[in-house]
Structures are given as structure tokens and as C-alpha cells.
Amino acid sequence: MTKEEIEKSYSKRFEEIENMLNFIKKNESKIEPKIKPSDKHTADLKKSLNIQKASTILLLYNLMESTVSKAFNNIIDDIKDNNVxxxxxxxxxxxxxxxxxxxxxxxxxxxxxxxxxxxxxxxxxxxxxxxxxxxxxxLFSNLITPWQLTGGNIETTQIKKLCKNFDVTFNVPQYVSDNASILIDIKNKRNQLAHGDSSFEEIGVAITTADLISWTKEVDAYLKLLIQVTTDFVHEKRYYSRGKVEPI
Incomplete structure (x- = not known):
């Protein structure tokens, strides 16, 4: 998989998140502040928006898991393709x-x-x-069990561990790393939803649209950096042993 293919897949998933955020913002604007909270239509709309906000958490987590999986599978695939x-x-x-x-x-x-x-x-x-x-x-192409990502546990700690295991240097700039802890919160909220520990409304009511917009920007910055370092790793064939380095 080329860098362009990974970025195309990423953009498609990211666009889904942006569409969801636009949908939420558009419908929030329909809630008149003067209308009493007891108004059934307003109450139902707020409930639906809370569910949509929680659903956005799932979209964000899916983006994280999909991107990390593709990034590291891309390295293994390149080793296979080159019959190393x-x-x-x-x-x-x-x-x-x-x-x-x-x-x-x-x-x-x-x-x-x-x-x-x-x-x-x-x-x-x-x-x-x-x-x-x-x-x-x-040859890697004859692996008895294909390498695959363990789902449901993707956040900064796990990503750093994967980078270490794959010998990928992932130096995260301060302006990104300061906000990257939100990936842990997103993973935890996703697992609460997936395991039924909390309802979608319970998760959504505690999240503002501004939170989601901010989290999306932070996740985007972190994942794009990961895509860059892993695709550079593949391009430079850094998986070869030091005694045998193939030309790029």
C-alpha cells in the first residue's frame, strides 16, 4: 500500500467525522434558547444529538485503529512484496x-x-x-499466522510500543504530544460504549461539540504524523539489517 493509498483511506474516514460534526452543529443551531427544556421536541432533539456525539467517539476511535493498523501492516506488506x-x-x-x-x-x-x-x-x-x-x-510471505493489530486497545501508549517493536522512530513534537493524551480518553469512552458500561446518551451528554472539534484536530495531527514516519520507514527500507541495506 502506497502513502497515497493510506492517505486516501484516511481522508475518507476523516470526512465521515467532519460530516457528523457538521450535522451536530447544524441541528444544535435549531434549539432555541428561549424554548423551555421541558418542550418535548427540544428534549428529543437534545437526546438525539447526545447520541450522535457519542457516535462520533466511535468514528474517532475507528479512525485511530484503522490508521494504526494500515501504518504497521504497510511495513509488513512491503517486506513481503520484496521477498525479504x-x-x-x-x-x-x-x-x-x-x-x-x-x-x-x-x-x-x-x-x-x-x-x-x-x-x-x-x-x-x-x-x-x-x-x-x-x-x-x-520469507515473511510464508508466515504461518499473519501479523494483525489487537483491537480495542489503541492509544498513545500502545502506538509507542508498536513503534518500538517495529524499530520506528516516532518523535512527537511538543505541540502534538501535549494534546495526544486525548487518544486515551477516546479509547476509554469507546470501550465503555462497546462493553455496554455506559449508554450513548450518558457519554454524549458529558461532551460538548467544541470538545469533539478539538479532539478531532488533536487526533488528526497525531495520526498524520504517524502516517508520515511509517511511510518514510517503508520508503527507506529501514527494516533491513544493518549489514544488508537495499537501495531505495
Whole structure:
């Protein structure tokens, strides 16, 4: 996936959020301040807007999760597309290769026999007498379990952890990092909604439209920076080991 494709997908999702915010602002303007709060039409409209505000939280979180997933999958995809093997990538990506090949072994239902069989299979392929088969097995394109993002937990702490695991340098400017903690609040509110701990109206009533506009700007600044550093990482092929760097 190219940087242009990632940005196009991002823009489409971001536009949905902007449309929702415009919808909320437009309908808020219809609420006359002189009308009594007990007026049924006004009460129903306020309730609907609160639900829409909470729904915007879900849109923001989906933007976060989708962007982070695409950003890091883009790195793995580039390694696959270039037929890079385990032996040629840097240590962090060798760990990713191993984690993917052992991921299902750590399922609660997995046994020692499952672990042993997986190890034997990997060793047999690596030390196969037919070197071509061994080399092919070590390619990222032959991962037993594809790398995928764990959903429902995306915020700044998790993103920084992913960057460390992928050896991606993510130096966030002060003007962005000062406001990036809002990603944690958005994740928490999203999980409250997803798990049924709070209703949409309960979440929405505590949020102003100005809050949502501000949060959207903060999320946008953070995610665009992430897209930039990860696509630069792919362009410069920084996943290669230091002893083997392919030309850009």
C-alpha cells in the first residue's frame, strides 16, 4: 500500500467525522434558547444529538485503529512484496517473524505438543537439505499466522510500543504530544460504549461539540504524523539489517 493509498483511506474516514460534526452543529443551531427544556421536541432533539456525539467517539476511535493498523501492516506488506527473508531483516523484525509463527501456540487451548510440533516444523524447514525450500520458508510471505493489530486497545501508549517493536522512530513534537493524551480518553469512552458500561446518551451528554472539534484536530495531527514516519520507514527500507541495506 502506497502513502497515497493510506492517505486516501484516511481522508475518507476523516470526512465521515467532519460530516457528523457538521450535522451536530447544524441541528444544535435549531434549539432555541428561549424554548423551555421541558418542550418535548427540544428534549428529543437534545437526546438525539447526545447520541450522535457519542457516535462520533466511535468514528474517532475507528479512525485511530484503522490508521494504526494500515501504518504497521504497510511495513509488513512491503517486506513481503520484496521477498525479504528472516535472515535479512533487523532484529526487531526477526522477533516479529517468530511471534507470528508462534502466535497460535500461546492460545489457552494449546498444549506442549502443539508447541513442540511447531518448533520441529520450523527447524525442519530451516535445516532442510533443499536450500530453496529453507529459504522460501523464511520469507515473511510464508508466515504461518499473519501479523494483525489487537483491537480495542489503541492509544498513545500502545502506538509507542508498536513503534518500538517495529524499530520506528516516532518523535512527537511538543505541540502534538501535549494534546495526544486525548487518544486515551477516546479509547476509554469507546470501550465503555462497546462493553455496554455506559449508554450513548450518558457519554454524549458529558461532551460538548467544541470538545469533539478539538479532539478531532488533536487526533488528526497525531495520526498524520504517524502516517508520515511509517511511510518514510517503508520508503527507506529501514527494516533491513544493518549489514544488508537495499537501495531505495
Amino acid at each position: 527473508s528472516y535472515t535479512d531483516v533487523s532484529k526487531p523484525f526477526q522477533k516479529i517473524w517468530l511471534n507470528c509463527n508462534y502466535q497460535d501456540v500461546f492460545d489457552v487451548s494449546a498444549s506442549f505438543k502443539t508447541y513442540k510440533n511447531r518448533t520441529e516444523k520450523i527447524l525442519e524447514n530451516i535445516f532442510s537439505n533443499e536450500s530453496n525450500e529453507s529459504s522460501d520458508f523464511l
